[in-house]
Amino acid sequence: MLYISTRGNYHESQAAEAISLGMVPGGGLFVPESFPQYFPQHIGALSYRELAEAILEKYLSDYTSAELAQMVEAAYYSGNFDRQQAPVVSIEKADIMELWHGPTAAFKDMALQLMPHLLVAAVKKTGGGRDTAILVATSGDTGKAALEGFSDVPGAKIIVFYPVGGVSRVQELQMLTTEGKNTAVVGVFGNFDDCQTAVKRIFADEQMKKRLDNGGYRFSSANSINWGRLLPQIVYYYHGYAQMAAQGKIKAGDKITVVVPTGNFGNILAGYYAKKMGLPIGKLVCASNQNNVLTDAIEKGFYDRRRPFYRTTSPSMDILVSSNFERFVYELLERDGKKCAELYQKLDNDGLFALDENAQKACKEVLWGGWAAENEVAATIGETYQTQGYLLDPHTAVAACVYNKYLAATGDDNPCLIVSTASPYKFPAAVLQALGQTPVADAALHAEQLAAFVGGKVHRALDGVAKKPILHGRQSEVQNLPALVAEILAV
Numbered sequence: 001m002l003y004i005s006t007r008g009n010y011h012e013s014q015a016a017e018a019i020s021l022g023m024v025p026g027g028g029l030f031v032p033e034s035f036p037q038y039f040p041q042h043i044g045a046l047s048y049r050e051l052a053e054a055i056l057e058k059y060l061s062d063y064t065s066a067e068l069a070q071m072v073e074a075a076y077y078s079g080n081f082d083r084q085q086a087p088v089v090s091i092e093k094a095d096i097m098e099l100w101h102g103p104t105a106a107f108k109d110m111a112l113q114l115m116p117h118l119l120v121a122a123v124k125k126t127g128g129g130r131d132t133a134i135l136v137a138t139s140g141d142t143g144k145a146a147l148e149g150f151s152d153v154p155g156a157k158i159i160v161f162y163p164v165g166g167v168s169r170v171q172e173l174q175m176l177t178t179e180g181k182n183t184a185v186v187g188v189f190g191n192f193d194d195c196q197t198a199v200k201r202i203f204a205d206e207q208m209k210k211r212l213d214n215g216g217y218r219f220s221s222a223n224s225i226n227w228g229r230l231l232p233q234i235v236y237y238y239h240g241y242a243q244m245a246a247q248g249k250i251k252a253g254d255k256i257t258v259v260v261p262t263g264n265f266g267n268i269l270a271g272y273y274a275k276k277m278g279l280p281i282g283k284l285v286c287a288s289n290q291n292n293v294l295t296d297a298i299e300k301g302f303y304d305r306r307r308p309f310y311r312t313t314s315p316s317m318d319i320l321v322s323s324n325f326e327r328f329v330y331e332l333l334e335r336d337g338k339k340c341a342e343l344y345q346k347l348d349n350d351g352l353f354a355l356d357e358n359a360q361k362a363c364k365e366v367l368w369g370g371w372a373a374e375n376e377v378a379a380t381i382g383e384t385y386q387t388q389g390y391l392l393d394p395h396t397a398v399a400a401c402v403y404n405k406y407l408a409a410t411g412d413d414n415p416c417l418i419v420s421t422a423s424p425y426k427f428p429a430a431v432l433q434a435l436g437q438t439p440v441a442d443a444a445l446h447a448e449q450l451a452a453f454v455g456g457k458v459h460r461a462l463d464g465v466a467k468k469p470i471l472h473g474r475q476s477e478v479q480n481l482p483a484l485v486a487e488i489l490a491v
């Protein structure tokens with residue numbers, strides 16, 4: 001399988017090159033040249049391991065089967081995950097796929113436990129003999145998941161940037177207590193988009209690249225724009241479907257609706273890719289919070305980032321520029337890289353772009369977009385707990401709320417899979433408030449307070465985070481980030 005750029009500005013590349021580069025050097029994202037077809041009729045009998053190996057092999061033809069099997073083993077079967085990697089549980093109207101049974105209690109573990117293995121091998125394969133410097137902009141969860149994934153991986157250094165005040169205290173503590181000699185965490189005075197833009201600029205900066213070269217490094221990204229991040233996510237859509245089949249809720253071949261709480265558009269894009277590969281997914285419901293730029297884009301056909309930025313109780317979805325949407329737009333444009341480049345140039349220059357009529361129609365065929373206001377999110381958490389005894393985190397509650405709106409608007413009666421992206425204990429203050437409780441003054445104790453209130457158990461990743469020593473303390477203005485990166489890498 002070869003990879004091409006969404007902007008038609010790069011040669012066809014092997015997977016290892018796409019993964020080690022992270023993004024296309026001149027701007028643009030790597031996408032597979034085609035979508036291999038895969039839908040085993042006996043899907044309900046297949047394990048996570050079997051699905052992962054089968055899917056990875058189709059896309060990573062420059063890796064050996066033995067390599068991939070070993071990586072799958074290390075990522076999902078060596079004790080980092082609970083016995084069930086991604087259990088599917090039922091509530092009244094839908095099934096919920098819990099993607100937060102990994103080491104950081106957020107769905108990003110599903111990709112970030114595997115991705116470092118793919119990346120280190122990619123850098124080896126592409127020669128160069130350089131170490132990899134990973135830069136990550138995070139709105140909260142990616143940061144810790146990436147730090148855990150890369151911690152003490154030989155040949156890699158990782159620097160994570162997060163917006164000061166833009167992540168929950170628990171998320172911040174998780175990052176600041178990270179061990180691993182090759183990890184650094186930097187608080188940035190700005191919002192997530194500022195962090196992401198700064199990282200993109202550093203990647204594109206020729207002078208920085210030279211300094212890195214001389215220092216024996218190559219930049220790469222663990223953000224969800226890296227193909228090595230995206231690919232592992234396709235697997236769990238198959239796994240979710242397989243679980244529903246195994247539990248007798250569907251027969252192999254039945255169409256399901258999938259609802260995804262969306263921020264950077266990586267998760268839902270993987271669902272779309274699964275659909276392109278032949279997994280019977282009907283509509284993909286794109287659920288947003290008050291930062292509803294995608295809802296508007298789907299409904300009205302133009303992407304307009306010129307709008308206020310809101311901080312919500314689902315901070316990992318507080319995003320105005322959903323980087324991975326570009327890969328989706330590329331498909332909507334029937335893979336016209338020139339057109340795609342024009343649209344994204346326009347987004348850069350003017351803050352918006354419009355889809356033509358065909359693309360708009362194609363978009364609506366795949367996606368249904370909706371958003372949930374903060375009071376609706378809280379009400380959904382409260383109601384779901386009271387009526388079903390099931391605790392939703394605020395991100396998953398956005399999805400559940402939007403699914404209700406989708407049902408009311410369309411009357412769709414396909415079985416539904418809601419993708420759950422975080423443990424409720426990762427956002428305990430918002431959940432406590434939604435349940436009518438007043439969180440105690442010390443934010444570090446909220447998870448225990450929530451556990452005591454519902455008679456549950458704090459996710460192991462969050463247990464005792466307040467008592468761990470703080471190991472990182474850097475904070476910076478946006479414009480100083482390039483210098484800081486050079487300092488941390490000593491180049």
Ligand SMILES: *Cc1c(COP(=O)(O)O)cnc(C)c1O
Pocket residue numbers: 106107108141142224261262263264265266267268316317395421422
């Ligand atoms: C990252 C994240 C999201 C958004 O996922 P994208 O792939 O960026 O759309 C949703 N919920 C949680 C808890 C997350 O960490």
